[in-house]
Amino acid sequence: MKISLLIHTIYGIGGTIRTTLNLAEELASRHEVEIVSVFRHRDIPLFDIDPRITVVPLVDTRPSSPGNEKKHPDQLKPAKLFPPHEARYKEYSELTDERVRDHYAGSDADVVIGTRPGLVAYAAQFAPVSTVVIGQEHMTYHHHKEALREEMRPLLAETDAFVTVSEGDAAVWREQMPLPDTRILSIPNSVPDPDVSPSDTTGNIIVAAGRLSREKQYDVLLKAFADVVALRPDWTLRIYGWGPERERLRRRVQKLRLYNSVQLMGPRSPIEPEWVKGAIAVSTSRHESFGMTLVEAMRCGLPVVSTDCDYGPREIIKDGVDGLLVPVGDVGAVSAALLRLIDDQQLRRRMGAEARENSRRYDPAAIAKQYTDLFAELGAGATQHNRGAPVAESARSAVFAPVADAVAKPDGSVTVRLITPEAAVLKHPGLQLLCTKVGDGAPSRAYPFDLDGSVTIPAADDFADGHWTCHADQPATGLRAEIFARTVDQRGSLKVADRLTTGAPVHHHVPYRRAPEQHLVLRSWVRPxxxxxxxxxxxxxxxxxxxxxxxxxxxxxxxxxxxxxxxxxxxxxxxxxxxxxxxxxxxxxxxxxxxxxxxxxxxxxxxxxxxxxxxxxxxxxxxxxxxxxxxxxxxxxxxxxxxxxxxxxxxxxxxxxxxxxxxxxxxxxxxxxxxxxxxxxxxx
Structure with a gap:
């Protein structure tokens, strides 16, 4: 069957975007999947998108694009068919009304899924009559203003199903807004198994991640960590993400004199290589409809300290088993829970193992099955079983586009492993990793790939100080392409100072993903x-x-x-x-x-x-x-x-x-x- 997911934008970063991609990627193994992005505000999405998924942008708002439609006459007119009390109403217009309506007027989708209230409204109004329409709720009933809920009531009645991400919220919707002809149920977000090995929880880094906004209550976290670092000064806190509160949080860090111990790391994608650098994950949100970052951390083997807010955390975390739940806004409880895990390494290791095991229930395959079962129950795709067959491997691998994982080892070496060694190595004899320095004519460094698609750069190799772009290169044919980095595990670089030998020159190589293309680059520091x-x-x-x-x-x-x-x-x-x-x-x-x-x-x-x-x-x-x-x-x-x-x-x-x-x-x-x-x- 064909499944269409309607989203505000697929080009940014955030929980709804991530979970939409997780679901789309899993569904794409058996079905035809498209993501309809109402807006396109940058050239390249911040998240990697499976090539089996078709992305359909409708309104171009890229500042540098010749087709920038921010000043389009219809974009300057307010939307007529988008709920006026929706949080993003001012961004929608007669142009978005028209573009979404026109797209679905010619659509052959079996299922259309709206991913926020206004887009559920669009799906209910524009999806073909024979299409199954599903609304997703990524926030909660109480998060929305009463005016919006009343605007949505007749539109939700036109959907076949309305899916929340927690059972607690689904119960509230069923009680407060009964819809006789619409199924209201809960299906949690999915989080895939990480491409990096789990944390061993032996480090001294606490990790938090999420949008830098007031509802995440990072002020509570900073106050709690100030109490922690006063007692355990060798521990650090890393906060990943971006948002409107970034500069205010930076000022707060400085006021609390935490600038040596707290780092605002900015956004990272994928986030899993950052989670595994940590020993503990923490969340101090005022409310969470689900808790995507909690599951991500748990899948990476971290015990989690989280506020017991509505609704997700208490459905995700087993208190005292794979994490610790604390009262919302209670600085002392947060610091006490962190210190409990800091001071008991065995407890961290045990809870981390439980977290990894218990979070398997959010695997995309399990979540996608709940959705496909729902599609079938609602009668979707009953007569179209052969559409959307997976793309043949031979077609996908026709173009030489090397993809690899990179790992910085504790001994200072760097290993690069091609993800598809059969296609990249056996089909290209003599393939080598070629490192070329950016910005000058320094000699390139070449390392032959093993037949398993891996190669190791020794720690002591004398790279010049600077950035080195990594290529897959076949000298006999002249075939060469920059390597796309799927994941880069930098954990081995955390303790580099501990391995440097007194009296020997400094050699330090750190692999990283260069934005926006996400190509693999090696940053080398070599100095006597x-x-x-x-x-x-x-x-x-x-x-x-x-x-x-x-x-x-x-x-x-x-x-x-x-x-x-x-x-x-x-x-x-x-x-x-x-x-x-x-x-x-x-x-x-x-x-x-x-x-x-x-x-x-x-x-x-x-x-x-x-x-x-x-x-x-x-x-x-x-x-x-x-x-x-x-x-x-x-x-x-x-x-x-x-x-x-x-x-x-x-x-x-x-x-x-x-x-x-x-x-x-x-x-x-x-x-x-x-x-x-x-x-x-x-x-x-």
Whole structure:
């Protein structure tokens, strides 16, 4: 049969998009599946889409597209057939009314599924008469305004089934809005088994993920983690996602002085390689219709601490078995639950194993069967059994498009494994992994693939410092293509500092997916001596920086930190430091000194370390972990100074002396594109 899923946009990131793709991919193995995306706002979707799925965008809103329809006359007219009290009503128009209606006027779909209230309304009005119409509820009954529920009542009555993601919410819908001719039932979201091995729960990272919005109550999480890190300072919290609360959360992190322990990581897709870096997952939401991130974390083998909010968490988590449920908004309960798991590694391991086992019930095959059973009960596709046969493997593999998984190993090596070795290796004798440096003519590095489609780059291989694009290359025929990275497991890069040998040069290779194409790239740091930044403290407008020296260097005496300004006003400032142990260092920078030497409204001072008298200094940076680009992840607070404006015209000195103004100058440490520290001094 043919199944059509109608969604606001498939080009973004979020729970509804992810679960729609999970269901579509599983259904595509036996049926013809299309995803109708009302809007297309970017060229390439952030999630990977199975090539068996047909994507049909209806309205192009890409800013750079010649076909951008944001100013289309009908797009400027409000929608007539979209519920006015729907949260996204202002984005819909007479143009969306027309495009959705026209698409389904010529549709031969057996099933049409609307994925939000307004799209359920569209499906009820526009789907062909003979088509089974199903509405999905990804929020909850109580989440919607009463006005919207009343607008939806007659439209829901026109659907064949209305599916919520939790049984608790389905019960509320059945009680509050009985629809005699519409089946109201619960089918949870699906989450596939991850393509990476599960977490061993032995690390010291707590992971949270989701939209950065107020209903997720990240403020509660930050307050709870402040209590945790006060007792367990070696633990860190990583928050993945984006949303309107990002900058406010960053300010909150700085106010709580958590900037050394909390990182806002931004969005990641796929998210599973990030979950498995953690030892514990946490969610502090005020409400969850389902709890997609909870299941994702559990499938990756993490025990979960979650608020016991309506409705999903209590249906997903078995309290005390595979996770811990705590009262909504209770900071003390969240911190206590986290500390309980932090302090009991055996409990973490046991709960993580239970979480992985219990979350199998959300496998896409099991969820897709519930949907196909529902389709059959509603009479869909009764006379069309042969449509949508899977695409033949020979047709899909006709084009050379290598796909691989990459793993950073704890010993520093990197393994690349082609997902389809039979097609890529046996059909292409002599196939090799070719690494080519971005931006200059450095010699390429080549590694032959084994017959099983895997190859390993040794940790000590002397790559030049920089980014290296990975190709699958067959020299005999000239066949070459960049490798698409399905998953990149960077766990081995987390503890790189522990394996570096004293006195040996630093070699660190981190594989990553380059946006937006998601091609495999290797970031290599190779240097004889490296000064790794660690914690940072701003106190009384003085910056104290700690770190450690690595590589072919012999520290002696007391270190000193140098600030170097280039450009047309070169200058060097020196600050004495102290040696901590054999290779550690601590230096305090007096911000007022840099402000006093400011010559231009915006200045950047490079940060260097002289680790011994008479030795050449080395740049201070942060490279010995899994984060390829530090600039937007490690963000430090700024120090503010008042500085008098200079009197530039002598003849006006007397007249302006009493009216001299002060300007505000900010001083802030940050990481540049190469992850080296820079002190920025600029007028605010």
């Amino acid at each position: 001596v490296h000064a790794e930044a660690a914690d940072f403290l701003l106190s009384d407008r003085r910056l104290t920086l700690t770190g450690r020296l690595f590589g072919e260097a012999e520290p002696s005496g007391e270190p000193s930190l140098l600030l170097r300004r280039g450009g047309d006003s070169p200058e060097e400032l020196s600050f004495p430091g102290t040696r901590e142990g054999t290779r550690g260092f601590e230096v305090t920078i007096g911000c007022e000194v840099a402000v006093a030497h400011q010559h231009h409204p915006r200045e950047a001072w490079e940060v260097w370390l002289r680790y011994a008298p008479g030795e050449e200094p080395v740049r201070v940076g942060r490279v010995l972990d899994d984060v390829v680009q530090k600039g937007d992840v490690f963000v430090y607070p700024e120090a503010l100074f008042h500085k008098q404006r200079p009197l530039l015209l002598a003849r006006r000195v007397l007249r302006r002396l009493r009216h001299q103004q002060q300007r505000l100058v900010k001083v802030k440490l940050a990481y540049d594109r190469d992850n080296a520290l820079v002190l920025h001094v600029s007028d605010r």
